[in-house]
Amino acid sequence: MEQLKTNIGNLQLKNPVMTASGTFGYGTEYADFFDIAKLGGILVKGTTLHRREGNPYPRMAETPSGMLNAVGLQNKGVDYFVENIYPTIKDIDTNIIVNVSGSCIDDYVQTAEIINHLDKIPAIELNISCPNVKQGGMAFGVTTQGASEVVKAVRRVYDKTLIVKLSPNVTDITEIAKAVEAQGADSVSLINTLLGMAIDSERRKPVLSTITGGLSGPAVKPIALRMVWQTYKAVKIPIVGIGGIMTAADAIEFLLAGATAIEVGTANFIDPAVCSKIVDGIADYLNRHNIPSVKDLIGALEV
């Protein structure tokens, strides 16, 4: 399917549909439901230098057209990933991309360096929404300075495709996007979850163990679209659009707003085969509109 092919810098994708980190496990969890090699890419679970237990239960609250999560980056650490998980997923015929998180710059650098040595991992996605322990827990991704520093340091040790995932919990996402572009990021992906909160009025208690958590799902789509559109006008590097994508039409909206590729998150929980349907739906759209390549849709919004 030539018409679905696209690329993020040097990274070739068979189609623009990828799965969002933290919502698709390591891919294998979904293999019973469709051929996961059909995907443009799989963003595996957030990986940190050391093992993390994550936050206590309850970690999830359903909200109108969305959900809050407070998983807290539970994972067994990068060494465990390299030894035990990488061998089982490296031969899946799609781009396996590791989402890298950390709580200080050194963590990000060391993790990226280790993953740089893995032949079958062509890219990383740097999750800069994590709290920076050295700066009093404020996320790297909410200041241009924090974002620049972490990207600059990782760029020095990582020579494959570097995607930087942006937090929407900022005043102006385009400032952050420009800052990471200047430090050599190959692409920006957006958005990560929006900080939210849910309360159980009967019990007068927060629903989540952490009180606040990250909002995702259809409820965030208009905000995500707006941010992709603004970022498209601000940077030259390719954009990966994320946030509330449930259907092929949603995915196409993100492409029109300026995304080169998209990631599907929460929708996988509702329909584990949704990504397969989105790939087919995009192909169908291109045929119906006589558009030769999906690349022709990027930023093609008529205003």
Add this chain to the structure above:
Amino acid sequence: MKKYQLDLIVVDNVMVGNSATLLTLTHSEPLPEMIAGQFAELQVDKAKVLLRRPISIHNVDKTTNTVEFLIQIVGEGTKELANLKKGDSLNVLLPLGNGFGYAGTTQSPLLIGGGVGVAPLLHLGKELKSRGITPTFLFGGRSKEHLLRLESFEAVGKVYVTTEDASLGEKGFVTNHSLLIDGDNYDKIFACGPTPMLKAVAAWAKEHEIACEVSLEHKMACGIGACLCCVENTEEGNVCVCKEGPVFSIDKLLWNN
């Protein structure tokens, strides 16, 4: 076990008491094998609630190729499921989770259920009975109306009940029942229900050195081990109830009592 996403057809959906429904579904092809204690994720109209609802396999009938779910109506999602009509289609993921460990592990099992927690115990009771093992059931509820489908269980084994208001059976909680005065009659307990009840049962089982498995009902998003929302803290750290569970041997849990 392979997981399936199937469009099942509603054969029947009838109220049980005044706040629960018994939903019977079938499929054009033979339904997959389902272990007692496994569950399904049922799709609810997306306009009403976003996420699927996890519901235990209540009963499986191979001759009619049907699967039954016993659903307590507690909110928007379960209300929608109760509104399904004969002939409607329902998208379902199944079978999910590990299920009870009953093959070759028990000769005289006690199956304890609280409220709608009785749901997975019918399939379990029948599976045991088909292996020549007669189960004993002990159910607890706030009052008589909260004890569901007793007659179906009575067809499988002896049923004892407790209610908090003494409207049926003995007064109190399951762990107060006279059946448990002499604990040596049973070699394994399988329990499902509210967490406080499970903790009380687990404490009793530990005290009497009887093997015990409990089925947990944590809030879930994906149901297939991908999101890590449904964790229980165990000896091995946080594990997914939807994948490593929902059934756990109490020795694995950190309930320390």
